Amino acid sequence: MNIIEGGVTAPKGFKATGVACGIKKNNKKDLAIVCSDDTAVASGVFTTNVVKGHSLQVSMEHIKNGFARAIVINSGNANACVGESGYNDAKDMTKLAAELLNCEPEDILVNSTGVIGTKLNMPNIRSGIRSAVNSLSADGGSDAEEAIMTTDLVPKEIAVEIELQGEKVRIGGMAKGSGMIHPNMATMIGIITTDANISRSLLDKALKHCVRSTFNRISVDGDTSVCDSVFVLANGYADNDAIVKEDYEYSVFVDALMYVCTYLAKLIAKDGEGATKLIEVIVDGALDEDDAYKAVSAVAKSPLVKTAIFGEDANWGRIITAVGYSGATFDPNLTDIHLGNLLVCRNGCAVNFDENAAKEILKKKEILIRINLKRGNVSDRIWTCDFTYDYVKINGSYRS
Amino acid sequence: MNIIEGGVTAPKGFKATGVACGIKKNNKKDLAIVCSDDTAVASGVFTTNVVKGHSLQVSMEHIKNGFARAIVINSGNANACVGESGYNDAKDMTKLAAELLNCEPEDILVNSTGVIGTKLNMPNIRSGIRSAVNSLSADGGSDAEEAIMTTDLVPKEIAVEIELQGEKVRIGGMAKGSGMIHPNMATMIGIITTDANISRSLLDKALKHCVRSTFNRISVDGDTSVCDSVFVLANGYADNDAIVKEDYEYSVFVDALMYVCTYLAKLIAKDGEGATKLIEVIVDGALDEDDAYKAVSAVAKSPLVKTAIFGEDANWGRIITAVGYSGATFDPNLTDIHLGNLLVCRNGCAVNFDENAAKEILKKKEILIRINLKRGNVSDRIWTCDFTYDYVKINGSYRS
Numbered sequence: 001m002n003i004i005e006g007g008v009t010a011p012k013g014f015k016a017t018g019v020a021c022g023i024k025k026n027n028k029k030d031l032a033i034v035c036s037d038d039t040a041v042a043s044g045v046f047t048t049n050v051v052k053g054h055s056l057q058v059s060m061e062h063i064k065n066g067f068a069r070a071i072v073i074n075s076g077n078a079n080a081c082v083g084e085s086g087y088n089d090a091k092d093m094t095k096l097a098a099e100l101l102n103c104e105p106e107d108i109l110v111n112s113t114g115v116i117g118t119k120l121n122m123p124n125i126r127s128g129i130r131s132a133v134n135s136l137s138a139d140g141g142s143d144a145e146e147a148i149m150t151t152d153l154v155p156k157e158i159a160v161e162i163e164l165q166g167e168k169v170r171i172g173g174m175a176k177g178s179g180m181i182h183p184n185m186a187t188m189i190g191i192i193t194t195d196a197n198i199s200r201s202l203l204d205k206a207l208k209h210c211v212r213s214t215f216n217r218i219s220v221d222g223d224t225s226v227c228d229s230v231f232v233l234a235n236g237y238a239d240n241d242a243i244v245k246e247d248y249e250y251s252v253f254v255d256a257l258m259y260v261c262t263y264l265a266k267l268i269a270k271d272g273e274g275a276t277k278l279i280e281v282i283v284d285g286a287l288d289e290d291d292a293y294k295a296v297s298a299v300a301k302s303p304l305v306k307t308a309i310f311g312e313d314a315n316w317g318r319i320i321t322a323v324g325y326s327g328a329t330f331d332p333n334l335t336d337i338h339l340g341n342l343l344v345c346r347n348g349c350a351v352n353f354d355e356n357a358a359k360e361i362l363k364k365k366e367i368l369i370r371i372n373l374k375r376g377n378v379s380d381r382i383w384t385c386d387f388t389y390d391y392v393k394i395n396g397s398y399r400s
Numbered sequence: 401m402n403i404i405e406g407g408v409t410a411p412k413g414f415k416a417t418g419v420a421c422g423i424k425k426n427n428k429k430d431l432a433i434v435c436s437d438d439t440a441v442a443s444g445v446f447t448t449n450v451v452k453g454h455s456l457q458v459s460m461e462h463i464k465n466g467f468a469r470a471i472v473i474n475s476g477n478a479n480a481c482v483g484e485s486g487y488n489d490a491k492d493m494t495k496l497a498a499e500l501l502n503c504e505p506e507d508i509l510v511n512s513t514g515v516i517g518t519k520l521n522m523p524n525i526r527s528g529i530r531s532a533v534n535s536l537s538a539d540g541g542s543d544a545e546e547a548i549m550t551t552d553l554v555p556k557e558i559a560v561e562i563e564l565q566g567e568k569v570r571i572g573g574m575a576k577g578s579g580m581i582h583p584n585m586a587t588m589i590g591i592i593t594t595d596a597n598i599s600r601s602l603l604d605k606a607l608k609h610c611v612r613s614t615f616n617r618i619s620v621d622g623d624t625s626v627c628d629s630v631f632v633l634a635n636g637y638a639d640n641d642a643i644v645k646e647d648y649e650y651s652v653f654v655d656a657l658m659y660v661c662t663y664l665a666k667l668i669a670k671d672g673e674g675a676t677k678l679i680e681v682i683v684d685g686a687l688d689e690d691d692a693y694k695a696v697s698a699v700a701k702s703p704l705v706k707t708a709i710f711g712e713d714a715n716w717g718r719i720i721t722a723v724g725y726s727g728a729t730f731d732p733n734l735t736d737i738h739l740g741n742l743l744v745c746r747n748g749c750a751v752n753f754d755e756n757a758a759k760e761i762l763k764k765k766e767i768l769i770r771i772n773l774k775r776g777n778v779s780d781r782i783w784t785c786d787f788t789y790d791y792v793k794i795n796g797s798y799r800s
Contacts, residue, residue: 081748307796324451348481392710395704
């Protein structure tokens with residue numbers, strides 16, 4: 001597998017663009033379109049939040065047929081909690097894009113990210129869609145990424161190339177992070193494109209498999225499942241024989257998709273609001289998946305753990321305490337905790353560890369916390385970030 | 401009901417004290433004893449955390465018989481996660497206190513709060529217990545409170561007087577808050593004394609009833625059930641006829657106990673680490689208790705909501721979003737949200753509210769967030785505090 005340039009436009013037969021249509025201030029890019037030259041098989045994973053943005057609702061309907069031609073995304077306004085007009089506005093976005101791209105509205109997916117409770121400025125959106133369609137380009141991936149960023153500090157895009165039966169197949173991806181001053185829904189978007197020739201059912205299966213352990217395993221604020229929506233479009237422009245069963249080619253494709261999702265998910269956690277460190281929390285030895293997830297998410301959500309890491313404090317007591325209230329079945333007297341490779345707690349008891357060694361580990365930008373419950377053989381993992389002054393600053397500031 | 405002076409020593413037949421024995425630095429008071437002149441009926445409520453301090457484990461055994469004479473509490477060291485010696489140290493504390501107070505070790509309750517993973521300095525503890533027993537005083541309530549404080553900024557004590565059958569009955573209480581730099585277990589202690597003459601079973605029932613809606617409804621870091629341990633001792637020194645059934649006298653006693661628990665619980669939330677505002681979150685109209693609790697606790701735990709309140713930002717979108725991921729059954733399109741008395745969201749949609757009015761409400765030191773799910777008639781309530789720079793500062797600092 002090779003890392004290549006081009007983001008979502010790296011795969012053959014995809015174009016993209018990002019334009020400014022006045023939803024964001026200061027003429028910042030705020031509307032993106034990612035478009036396949038022909039209808040592609042498509043799959044999506046959506047937030048489990050009961051509160052769903054109107055644009056998201058429309059996309060959930062449109063993806064049902066399993067095909068899509070293009071995705072329209074605006075930033076600066078989440079198009080959520082504004083009532084029926086929000087749904088109609090999202091529908092109108094798909095109609096206009098379909099008309100300009102000469103396809104069915106059902107083949108257009110739409111996503112809006114930004115403030116909740118404010119209606120979209122539709123004249124701006126319409127002119128934005130028009131100019132976007134006119135500026136679609138085979139190397140527009142970075143422009144599209146720029147247009148979906150909100151308080152993200154770093155752009156998040158990647159592309160890889162693999163070989164299937166000797167044929168080159170590409171997967172490209174971009175994402176915006178859970179870094180919004182505005183409400184933490186519609187805070188994450190992932191767009192993945194591929195020219196692989198793959199059946200819709202296997203594409204769907206591959207995406208859900210990868211999202212579960214990547215986009216659904218990052219936490220910034222404690223709402224662990226930040227997966228608001230992740231879309232994948234596969235247009236089959238590569239010359240590989242269609243992947244129609246879970247064979248070797250499928251596994252190669254899944255590995256590459258997993259790499260793309262992991263890369264983007266870790267970037268989102270690392271770029272969490274105010275974050276200075278990426279924290280990887282791993283729980284091993286759980287009895288079952290439920291226990292592993294409860295334990296790992298309690299630690300990853302704990303403000304006490306996250307502030308201790310910010311302070312480079314080897315305060316493992318907070319880690320075992322979080323596991324203790326997680327609801328996971330475990331025996332504290334069996335539990336081991338490592339910070340990096342340093343054992344700080346054995347069988348639930350303090351270990352006389354070298355504080356300087358701990359300090360060296362905690363000074364790093366990427367911190368690994370490993371908890372072994374020694375009850376079973378199930379593991380889970382979450383990426384999160386430290387909790388800093390800047391988090392409070394960013395999120396305490398006004399909606400303006 | 402009258403508010404009176406004296407804290408835990410306000411009720412007849414109780415003495416208390418607080419001394420410094422070198423567990424805390426700078427000769428700060430760090431060991432307290434609250435003692436009844438005779439054996440009292442007793443009840444306790446303990447943390448649900450699977451990880452329990454060794455002292456707590458001993459108290460859970462000793463309270464089983466339903467009687468207690470005294471409670472010994474040290475601050476500065478949680479006596480947790482140090483292995484079997486921690487349990488033996490706690491046992492030794494009860495033996496020494498029993499010997500000096502001339503009672504059975506099983507009549508001594510013990511509680512330790514502070515650092516996890518460090519063994520108690522038993523020579524200091526022993527000398528502390530000796531000097532404490534020698535300095536027990538009928539007006540030592542405030543000294544005892546001072547000795548159990550950790551990073552608490554304000555002492556937390558109260559006493560009330562009621563009349564039962566024309567006889568004066570007193571209830572006194574003290575607490576230490578979830579304000580510790582060290583792990584968030586053993587972060588809350590509540591000690592309640594009363595000279596009421598009441599059966600053990602009704603005392604137990606009254607305590608559990610009151611704790612559920614007070615000490616178990618405050619949140620500082622997100623581990624909502626901060627109830628590490630709350631003890632109540634009733635020595636029957638008042639001359640009321642014994643309360644042996646759920647009659648009018650019982651209800652008067654419960655109301656007074658509820659007042660004491662509510663007062664202390666709100667103080668703990670208000671005095672949460674770095675807090676500048678007390679936030680009361682109320683959910684009405686839930687289908688059942690489970691939904692009401694899920695919704696209210698998700699909002700009270702949300703760092704995005706707590707930072708918005710710190711920033712005095714009427715960001716109600718974060719509130720409905722937290723309800724959305726809480727797991728509660730509800731319909732966003734029915735949900736109303738009030739900040740104070742200002743309606744900011746009706747039926748899940750933005751209301752065009754007056755930002756200045758919102759600002760006036762959010763400038764206050766006590767903020768009320770009311771969410772009406774309009775699905776049923778069940779309510780719940782949690783007190784929490786805002787999330788500030790100082791929270792990060794306090795919790796990012798070293799274990800020293």
